[in-house]
Amino acid sequence: MDVEKKNLFKKEQEREVCMIEVKEDELIRCPVCEAVNIDKGKENKCRRCGSAIYKHRTFQTEKSWAYLITAIIAYIPANLYPMLITKQFGTTEGSTILGGVLMLWEHGSYPIAAIIFFASIVIPVLKFLVLFYLLISVKYPLGKDRKVNKHKLYYLTEVIGPWSMIDVFVVAILAALIHLANIEIVAGTAATAFALSVFFTLLAAHAFDTRLIKENR
Amino acid sequence: MKLENEDALDDLVICHKCHTLHKEINIQDGSKACCRECGTVLYRYDSRLAEHGLALSIAALIFFALANFFPLVKIEILGHEQFITIPKTFVSLFDNGFYIVGLICSFLIFIFPLMIFSIYVCLFCLLKLRIGETLSKELLILLSHIMPWSMSDIFLISILVALVKLIGYAQIHMGIAFWALMVFVLLDLYMTRTMHISEIWMLRKRIFLKKNRKEKSA
Structure with a gap:
């Protein structure tokens, strides 16, 4: 024992x-x-x-910064060039993202206009700003004492980020669907730019190291 | 805090939303554990996870095949009929010379969803048969890399938005594939909600630990 x-x-x-x-x-x-x-x-x-x-993300933000800047650069032509080109009885008409939203609003389909507006303008811009804020705030003590839950902020951008692809998909569907002799819808240059912009913002968000938030809290 | 060895870390969970540290406790079959700070679901316990997962993922693959083979929507404009299928949407982008958008779209709405559910089927089969310890690990890693890139749910909403844009101009008929895609998206959402990837890791650990122990004792 x-x-x-x-x-x-x-x-x-x-x-x-x-x-x-x-x-x-x-x-x-x-x-x-x-x-x-x-x-x-x-x-x-x-x-x-x-x-x-x-x-490869050793406490650094360079990769995320690079993706974010690429995305912002791609977002500029996405707004300037036509997203959707309608060829109707010989006349060609292009509409930009904002133009499309305004047209939908004038036609009275408010919910769709709101969805497109949110998906292709509010969400990308919001995401740029949030990522900007997060990237700066982990380097400099910005908003340190304020009660902003940065983890939640980051999580939110990850969740709503992909939804900005809606506009690209809509253009793809319309371009595939409307293919007649008289009426034809073709995707515009902005579709490429916008898809790239969304793609790079997603990459930027993925490359962002959430541990940096913890360090700086 | 003191730990016996590194494996004891498996008893800890960090909330993926707010990064609060938690200690894992045993919970009842079919119930879930939530974060005390933000209320996010941390993990669930399902004693028949492999069976449920296998059934759901095979069902989802069947619906995915249906959604791809049959016409999604059919429209009538001025007597002309047109229909689209999912592959046709990105193939037509390629035809028009939009290679980048076509590539991105084909990956997001076709290749990644297909890959995810094929991986799920393989994974749950391996876990069910208790073989392939390294293969299941590789599959799980691959799965967590491509999970955020599947966008069939967003595609479904886009179809609706595109159709609302067309309402004034054309007659619209929904095809079989649309309903199949809807079921697929619902299954996809249900699976990502109820079967978190860390639970599959835990299941894998339990299964191979048991197996290795048996082999040792035999």
């Missing part, structure tokens, strides 16, 4: 030695498989899926 007790005690002691001391803020979440990991400095590898956690 005594021996057993001693053994147990020894085992307990050994276990005590094997224990790893971890601080709670050193725990990080793998962005790929969501496993909890211990932060070991610069080169982290997820213990479950093996993907590098901060290898």
Whole structure:
């Protein structure tokens, strides 16, 4: 009995030695498989899926900045060039994003006008601003004491971001559907620019390291 | 905080919305655990996750095939009839010379959804048969990389928006594929809501831990 007790005690002691001391803020979440990991400095590898956690995004925002700026540049021609070109009985008529929204509004289809307006103007601009704010705020102590939940902000941009693709899909559907001898709808240059812009904002959001928020909170 | 080894970290969960640390507890079958800060669902426990997942993903693949083979909508303008299918939408973009948009659209509405559900089927089959420890890992990693890029739900809303734009000009008939796509999107949403990817990781861990233990003892 005594021996057993001693053994147990020894085992307990050994276990005590094997224990790893971890601080709670050193725990990080793998962005790929969501496993909890211990932060070991610069080169982290997820213990479950093996993907590098901060290898190419080592506490830096350059990649995210690059994508964001590309997206903003692509957004300019997306608004200037026609999105949709209607060829009707020999006359060609192009409409930009804003023009299309205004036309829908004048025709009285308010909900659709609102959806398109939100999807292709409000959401991209909002996303640019939020990413801008997040990228600046992790570098400089901007809005540090204000009670803005940046994690929630980031999560929101990730969720609503893809919805700006609506306009591109609508153009694709219309262009595929209206293909008659007299009436034809063709996608315009803006469709390419807009699709690229959305694509790059999504990339920028994915490249943004959420851990930086935690660092700066 | 003290931990025995790194594997003990699996008992911890970090909320994906607000990054609060939680300790995982055992919960009843079919119930869910929520974050104490923001109320997001952290994980669920489903003892028949592999079976449910397999059934749902096969159903979704069938509906996806239906949605792609049959006409989505048919319109009538001035006596002319036109219809579209999902592949036709991006093929026509290619025909018109919009290669970039065509490529992006084909990936977002066709290739990624198809890949996701094929991966789901493979994954749940592997977990059900208890084989392929490394393969299931690779599949899970791939899955989490392409998950945010599937946009069939957005495509569905876009169809509706495009049709409302056409209401004054043409007669519109909904095709079979539209309803199939709707069911597919509902299944997709249901699966992403109820089967979080971390739960599949946990299931995989449980299954292969049990298997390895059995092999050791045998």
